[in-house]
Amino acid sequence: MELRQLAYFVTVAExxxxxxxxxxxxVVQPAVSQQIRKLERTLxxxxxxxxxxxxxxxxxxxxxxxxxxxxxxxVQMIELVAAGHSPLxxxxxxxxxxxGSQGSLRVALANLRDSRPEIQVDVFEVPESVRSDLVRxxxxxxxxxxxxxxxxxxxxxxxxxxxxxVGIPKPHPLAxxxxxxxxxxxxxxxxxxxxxxxxxxxELVTDACHRAGLQPAASLLSRSISEALxxxxxxxxxxxxxxxxxxxxxxxxxxxxxxxxxxxxxxxPVMLTRKVLSESLQALLKVAAAEPLPA
Numbered sequence: 001m002e003l004r005q006l007a008y009f010v011t012v013a014e015x016x017x018x019x020x021x022x023x024x025x026x027v028v029q030p031a032v033s034q035q036i037r038k039l040e041r042t043l044x045x046x047x048x049x050x051x052x053x054x055x056x057x058x059x060x061x062x063x064x065x066x067x068x069x070x071x072x073x074x075v076q077m078i079e080l081v082a083a084g085h086s087p088l089x090x091x092x093x094x095x096x097x098x099x100g101s102q103g104s105l106r107v108a109l110a111n112l113r114d115s116r117p118e119i120q121v122d123v124f125e126v127p128e129s130v131r132s133d134l135v136r137x138x139x140x141x142x143x144x145x146x147x148x149x150x151x152x153x154x155x156x157x158x159x160x161x162x163x164x165x166v167g168i169p170k171p172h173p174l175a176x177x178x179x180x181x182x183x184x185x186x187x188x189x190x191x192x193x194x195x196x197x198x199x200x201x202x203e204l205v206t207d208a209c210h211r212a213g214l215q216p217a218a219s220l221l222s223r224s225i226s227e228a229l230x231x232x233x234x235x236x237x238x239x240x241x242x243x244x245x246x247x248x249x250x251x252x253x254x255x256x257x258x259x260x261x262x263x264x265x266x267x268x269p270v271m272l273t274r275k276v277l278s279e280s281l282q283a284l285l286k287v288a289a290a291e292p293l294p295a
Contacts, residue, residue, distance in 0.1 A: 003075060005039040006068045008032050009047060013065050014224035016055045020251065073125065080124040081139060092120040093280050096131045096143040098195070108159065108288035115287060119280045135272050141281055145270045157271045157290035164201070167229050167255040169236035175256035182208035182260065186216040191228035191240040198225075201241040201260075229255055 012021040012032065022029040040047055047061040057065065080094065109121055126134065131143035132151055145156075166185070168174050174184060186209035192198045202219055209216040220238055222228035228240040233254040242257065249257055271290060273281060 001039065001042050002035075003072070005035045005042075006071055008035045009039055009061075010065065010068050010072060012036060012048065012055070013057055013061065015226045016057075016223070016230065017226065018055065020226055020248075023248070073127070076124050077126060080126065080134075092122050093142070093278075093284060094122050094124065094140040095284075096124050096126045096134050096140045098125065098128060098144060108284060112284055112287045116280075116283050119283060121284065132272060135274065138274075141273065141278070142284070143272045145272055151272055153275070155273050155275045155277075156293040157273065157285055157288075158293055159269050159271055159288045159290050164260045165242045165257050166239050166260045167232055167242055167252065167257050168239045169232055170254055170256045171236055172256075175258070177258060179259045179261050183212040183214060185239055185260075186212070186214045189217040189238040190219045191222045191231055191238045192219040193222050193225050193228055193240070195225070198241055 008021070008025065011024055012018060015021045015024065018029050018032050022032045025032065036047065043060075043064070045060040045064075046058050047064065049056045049058055080096070109123070112119060112121065124140065128145070131140075131145065132154070134140045135143050135154060144159075166180060168185075168188070172188070174180060174188070177184075182205045185205050190198075190202055190205065192202055206216050220231075222231060222240070225240060225242060228238075229242070229252045232238055232240060233252050236254070241260070249255075270293065271285065271288070273285075277285070
């Protein structure tokens with residue numbers, strides 16, 4: 001069994017589409033199919049049920065997916081600790097982030113690459129429970145948090161929200177509006193993927209509905225944003241939030257993408273650092289339009 005095969009398995013499971021998985025992995029689709037077949041032969045089980053129109057996880061695939069995800073996270077932690085001991089440790093910024101979308105950090109990193117190409121930034125997906133400790137002991141230079149938390153001896157910086165886009169079914173009346181407000185989405189269930197981005201957006205819409213005296217519809221669970229959009233395309237019964245440019249919109253012709261006005265109601269992510277900032281870290285915080293928070 002190869003780590004590459006586990007990565008392909010997890011990506012296909014999240015996308016439920018071999019073509020989109022290949023795009024994410026930056027390989028051709030036959031390579032993904034080949035590695036999945038090899039993994040299935042090694043494990044002696046079928047991981048996916050396939051037809052010309054859909055892909056689903058088998059029962060074995062459902063059971064194995066969380067273990068494959070844990071294995072890949074463990075490899076990330078090994079790479080992260082090793083990076084702190086490499087000869088480049090003093091020249092590269094190491095940032096710990098949540099699994100999945102990196103939201104406004106992605107925008108900041110793109111801006112940093114444009115303005116300061118000499119600064120290398122290595123991003124590692126690690127569990128929230130250890131991110132603060134990794135900053136404190138110097139394993140990483142910064143960590144992205146979903147909300148401010150007490151961190152004695154460390155500094156907090158609020159990042160700015162990037163654009164928030166939502167996908168809704170084309171036949172829905174809201175598809176005719178250029179911009180939506182959170183409470184407008186209350187009667188339509190949200191298809192929620194297991195990302196902090198979606199958790200924050202779901203809380204935002206729920207709070208906005210309660211302030212407007214409305215009872216929001218219960219959310220529906222999806223394994224990924226791509227799966228959520230696929231369900232919206234076929235069932236036309238819900239909406240989802242799409243961070244930045246994480247999907248190719250042309251893959252979902254039955255979904256209308258509209259801007260969601262968060263209007264300062266959502267809490268932008270927070271970056272945790274040591275109090276003494278290197279020049280490279282100052283540059284990253286600058287392009288992220290970060291503002292310091294009280295200790």
